[in-house]
Amino acid sequence: MIGRLRGTLLEKQPPWLVIDVQGVGYELEASMNTLLALPGIGETVQLHTHLSIRDDAHLLYGFIDEPERALFRALVKVNGVGPKLALAILSGMEQDQFIRCVMDSDVKALTRLPGVGKKTAERLIVEMQDRFPHWVGGDETLPAGQAPSTTPASDPRGDAEAALVSLGYKPTEASRLLSGLEDELSTEALIKAALSRQFTG
Missing domain, CATH: 2.40.50.140 (Nucleic acid-binding proteins)
Structure with missing residues (x-):
């Protein structure tokens, strides 16, 4: 291993x-x-x-850290959740936000993640609520103060759209989330901005 x-x-x-x-x-x-x-x-x-x-x-x-891996491993133990969906969940929400949604039984927020329908959201809540008390109050966020780096790319917007599609977004949805964002942004910055839009747009 x-x-x-x-x-x-x-x-x-x-x-x-x-x-x-x-x-x-x-x-x-x-x-x-x-x-x-x-x-x-x-x-x-x-x-x-x-x-x-x-x-x-x-x-x-x-x-990036052990808490994120621990959450990934907890997610893939849920019936119907594979590695791809687990990564989509980790990409679409900060760990503490996801934990709050589960603990608060917030089905609506969870269904805004790609690949998560109502039944999957309900299953996540039922199967994971008992696993989270030891997470709550802990230092489970990603390291602060680390700025995203830029990676040379011939088409940052195209790369960002491809990455969103690989996470489970439909091409039209990925395009919508990226629309209006500045072309000068790096691939990583475009993805971050697009993911934040799913809960505000």
Whole structure:
């Protein structure tokens, strides 16, 4: 089992990244919160990881801290929630916001996440409410003060739209969330702004 990686950040193309560890390039998929907290290309990174083994692939997921990985692992234990949906949830909401929605039985807010319908939202609430008391009041937020880095890209808007689609948004919805945003923004900044719109627009 691969539990943690420390190496040089080679590529960052949301939601994917590649880390060079002593000459071996590890490809990982990460939430947008993790990607936005990463340093620039060529710098040293350390991520907690989760390895998912399927018949057709070994998939590695990266997390900026242990609380995010713990929440991911709790999510994938919920009936009907796989790694892709778990990453979409982590990308669409801050951890403390998601915990509040579950504890408050806020079905409406949860259904605004891509891939989460009413039944899935209700299942998340029922199956996760008992797991969260030890989270509440803890320091479970992402590290503060880390500005998102920019990654050279030929088409930041196109890359941002592709990343949103990979999270489960329909192409038309991804395009709507990105409409009107400044073209000068980086891919990561566009994604962050688009995700924040889902609860205000």
